[in-house]
Amino acid sequence: MNVAVVLFTRDLRVHDNPALSASVRAAEHVVPLFVHDPALPAADNRRQFLRGCLADLASSLRSLGGDLAVLRGDPVREAVRVARAVGAEGIAMAADVSDYARGREARLAAACASERLAFRTFPGVTVVAPGSLRPGGGSHYKVFTPYYRAWQAASWRDVLGAPRRIALPGNMPKSWFESGASAEVAGESAARKRLTAWLSHLQGYSETHDDLAADRTSRLSPYLHFGCLSPRELAARVHDRPGAEPFLRQLCWRDFYHQVLFAFPELRRRAYRPGAEDRWRDEPDALEAWKSAHTGVPIVDAGMRQLLAEGWMHNRARLITASYLTKHLGLDWRAGADHFYDLLLDGDVANNYGNWQWVAGTGNDTKPYRRFNPLRQASRFDPSGDYVRRYVPELASVPGKAVHAPWTLRKPPSNYPEPLTLDAR
Numbered sequence: 480m481n482v483a484v485v486l487f488t489r490d491l492r493v494h495d496n497p498a499l500s501a502s503v504r505a506a507e508h509v510v511p512l513f514v515h516d517p518a519l520p521a522a523d524n525r526r527q528f529l530r531g532c533l534a535d536l537a538s539s540l541r542s543l544g545g546d547l548a549v550l551r552g553d554p555v556r557e558a559v560r561v562a563r564a565v566g567a568e569g570i571a572m573a574a575d576v577s578d579y580a581r582g583r584e585a586r587l588a589a590a591c592a593s594e595r596l597a598f599r600t601f602p603g604v605t606v607v608a609p610g611s612l613r614p615g616g617g618s619h620y621k622v623f624t625p626y627y628r629a630w631q632a633a634s635w636r637d638v639l640g641a642p643r644r645i646a647l648p649g650n651m652p653k654s655w656f657e658s659g660a661s662a663e664v665a666g667e668s669a670a671r672k673r674l675t676a677w678l679s680h681l682q683g684y685s686e687t688h689d690d691l692a693a694d695r696t697s698r699l700s701p702y703l704h705f706g707c708l709s710p711r712e713l714a715a716r717v718h719d720r721p722g723a724e725p726f727l728r729q730l731c732w733r734d735f736y737h738q739v740l741f742a743f744p745e746l747r748r749r750a751y752r753p754g755a756e757d758r759w760r761d762e763p764d765a766l767e768a769w770k771s772a773h774t775g776v777p778i779v780d781a782g783m784r785q786l787l788a789e790g791w792m793h794n795r796a797r798l799i800t801a802s803y804l805t806k807h808l809g810l811d812w813r814a815g816a817d818h819f820y821d822l823l824l825d826g827d828v829a830n831n832y833g834n835w836q837w838v839a840g841t842g843n844d845t846k847p848y849r850r851f852n853p854l855r856q857a858s859r860f861d862p863s864g865d866y867v868r869r870y871v872p873e874l875a876s877v878p879g880k881a882v883h884a885p886w887t888l889r890k891p892p893s894n895y896p897e898p899l900t901l902d903a904r
């Protein structure tokens with residue numbers, strides 16, 4: 480092949496990128512392309528992070544002799560237009576799982592067929608390709624533990640290095656705009672640095688990953704979401720190190736929800752479990768108090784304020800806040816999940832809506848009557864109260880674990896509300 484187009488989506492990296500590597504092997508010239516799709520609305524923080532990822536990707540591609548064309552419009556139309564303009568014979572991209580992504584793939588496959596262009600999708604968004612592991616007779620795994628066993632036993636594809644050199648065609652398209660935002664925090668280079676720095680904490684992961692104040696999880700989720708880091712490479716980097724198992728188990732949850740979304744595209748809106756109780760109260764004021772982090776339950780408000788301040792929340796706090804919304808306030812998981820999705824830097828259809836349904840009791844592998852008691856969770860996972868004091872300034876002067884129940888103080892802080900409720904419904 481003389482020229483091939485590689486359409487990047489959320490595989491924004493040069494290391495272990497099967498679509499890029501295969502195209503560089505198959506074609507003399509490669510056009511790396513990203514298309515901003517106005518049909519895909521993104522929260523401001525995610526948009527900014529994306530710009531950083533693109534700047535970093537462009538710079539890595541340049542260091543290999545290539546570049547990145549960044550355009551705006553319908554990705555299918557733009558990719559085909561670029562392919563025609565540069566005389567490409569084919570288009571390659573990473574396969575993805577959401578309804579939207581699969582629709583885009585199907586449209587691109589059809590457009591390529593009618594333009595006589597070759598079209599291929601490649602793995603790379605997960606460790607194990609969604610749909611490749613199936614229980615006897617089923618389309619996907621509905622329960623995590625058997626999936627985890629199959630995932631561990633599966634033969635994983637080889638990890639690929641970055642291509643050694645990328646040759647552009649003479650008529651490389653001009654970018655719609657310069658993707659010049661700062662790549663200090665976002666992007667593949669930052670992801671790789673963060674991983675290398677964090678590996679020293681892997682050994683302690685099983686003891687510390689639920690400790691809210693310690694903040695010792697990897698914080699790699701936004702990089703995984705945008706594909707700045709290959710989950711397959713991440714699994715390989717940790718695999719033989721002491722303490723890897725509990726971390727790999729968490730990474731496997733990510734693959735698990737991706738294969739669920741692949742098989743159940745309505746995950747975002749419809750209860751996954753047939754017959755699940757899916758009726759909720761309609762109390763806009765309570766929803767607003769939860770969103771604005773003024774429920775009067777310190778551990779819940781601390782989590783929600785971390786989300787507002789950082790666009791990220793610790794996993795244990797996600798569990799507590801989501802359970803409080805659905806099981807204590809009795810409000811619809813969709814409202815909570817949409818709010819998370821709007822604010823999270825790692826906001827991800829499979830992981831966000833899959834986890835929300837798990838907490839709400841409508842999802843996979845879930846116990847409908849399980850609920851997290853916020854006070855018990857607080858004393859277990861924030862025993863010193865440091866996490867609450869870090870995020871709730873009204874309570875910053877309340878010492879020790881008393882911070883979890885300010886209503887029991889002789890003089891409760893006047894600027895912090897009473898709990899909406901402490902009773903599950």
Ligand SMILES: Cc1cc2nc3c(=O)[nH]c(=O)nc-3n(C[C@H](O)[C@H](O)[C@H](O)COP(=O)(O)OP(=O)(O)OC[C@H]3O[C@@H](n4cnc5c(N)ncnc54)[C@H](O)[C@@H]3O)c2cc1C
Pocket residue numbers: 688696697698699700701703704729730731732733734736792793794795797798801819820823825826827828830831832834835838
């Ligand atoms: C209600 C709720 C909503 C969530 N929404 C999202 C979301 O939108 N995007 C997202 O990436 N994760 C989501 N999670 C999962 C989890 O909270 C985050 O992946 C994790 O907190 C990210 O921090 P970390 O990278 O430091 O995780 P680490 O503990 O370092 O874990 C490493 C990686 O494993 C994966 N992982 C860990 N836990 C889970 C899990 N429970 N489910 C799926 N993957 C997991 C993530 O990719 C994570 O980056 C949600 C969890 C809950 C309970």
